[in-house]
Amino acid sequence: MNQIVLFAPEIPQNTGAIARTCAATGASLHLIKPLGFDISDAAVRRAGLDYWHLVDVHVYEDFEQYLRENGDENLWLLSTKAPRSYAEADFGPDVSLLFGRETSGLPEEIMERYRSRCIRIPMKPRARSLNLSSSAAIILYDVLRRQGFPGLLETGIMAVDEDF
Numbered sequence: 061m062n063q064i065v066l067f068a069p070e071i072p073q074n075t076g077a078i079a080r081t082c083a084a085t086g087a088s089l090h091l092i093k094p095l096g097f098d099i100s101d102a103a104v105r106r107a108g109l110d111y112w113h114l115v116d117v118h119v120y121e122d123f124e125q126y127l128r129e130n131g132d133e134n135l136w137l138l139s140t141k142a143p144r145s146y147a148e149a150d151f152g153p154d155v156s157l158l159f160g161r162e163t164s165g166l167p168e169e170i171m172e173r174y175r176s177r178c179i180r181i182p183m184k185p186r187a188r189s190l191n192l193s194s195s196a197a198i199i200l201y202d203v204l205r206r207q208g209f210p211g212l213l214e215t216g217i218m219a220v221d222e223d224f
Contacts, residue, residue, distance in 0.1 A: 061086065061087065061088055061116075061154055062085070062086075062087040062088075062154060062155050062156070062157070062200065062203055062204070062207075063087060063088050063089075063090055063130070063154075063155070063156040063157065064078055064081070064082055064087055064088070064089050064090065064157055064159070064196050064200060065090040065092065065126065065135075065156055065157060065158040065159065066078065066089070066090070066091050066092065066159055066192075067092045067123065067158060067159065067160045067161060067166055067167075067170075068092060068093065068094055068095070068096075068160070068161045069091065069095060069096060069097075069159075069161065069162065069192070070096035070097075070161055070162050070163060071096065071097075071162050071192070072096070072097035073193075074162060074191065074192040074193045075089075075091070075095075075097070075099075075193075076109055077193035077197075078192070078193050078196045078197075079109065079111070079112060079115045079117070080111055081193070081196060081197045081200060082115045082116070083111045083112075083114035083115050085200060085201075085204060085212065086211055086212070087200055088115075088116040088117070088118065089115050089116065089117045089118070090117075090118045090119075090120065090126060090130070090156075091117065091118070091119045091120070092119075092120045092122065092123055092125075092126055093119065093120065093121055093122065095119075099117070099119070123170060130156065132156075132174070134151070134152050134153070134154055134155050134156055135156045135158060135174065135177060136149060136151070136155060136156065136157055136158065136177050136178075136179055136199075137158045137166055137170070137171060137174050137177055137178045137179070138157060138158065138159050138160075138178075138179060138180065138181070138195060138199060139160065139165050139166055139171060139178055139179075139180060140165065140180055140188070140189045141165065141171070141178075141180070142171075142178035142179050142180035143175070143178060143180075144178075144179055144180070145179065145180060145181075145182050146179040146180065146181060146199055146202065147182075147202075148179070149177075149179050151203050151206055151207075153207065155203045157196065157199055157200060157203070158170075159192060159195065159196060162192050181195055181198055181199070
């Protein structure tokens with residue numbers, strides 16, 4: 061199973077949009093604390109996230125707990141500071157995609173530890189970055205394309221909210 065891993069996400073709308081992408085693709089969502097928002101059942105209901113029950117969500121106290129429970133075998137780090145494009149990555153099965161905080165990205169020590177697995181989305185030099193939820197969707201769908209879209213409908217008909 062593919063994973064989206066968010067390191068200390070700050071903006072609830074980004075995490076909500078990423079959760080919706082996970083619901084649509086079957087990817088699991090892993091959240092590493094601290095979180096900049098509440099994900100209790102009451103908060104999720106209040107926010108109207110009616111698809112949240114379709115997402116396999118895991119929460120960790122820190123990055124080391126995430127590693128202890130999941131390993132790092134197919135972990136890829138996404139950063140605007142990465143040395144190469146995601147197009148060059150050799151994704152295998154069961155990919156884990158690690159994204160950093162919206163305001164500061166991933167900690168430098170984690171980036172150094174996994175330097176060979178740091179990738180970026182190509183963009184114009186003056187563009188600071190893409191939105192976190194857009195970035196997660198771009199990379200996850202490229203991974204799924206390379207994997208042959210396992211378990212996903214390929215009818216060419218766009219799903220509407222009511223189909224969830």
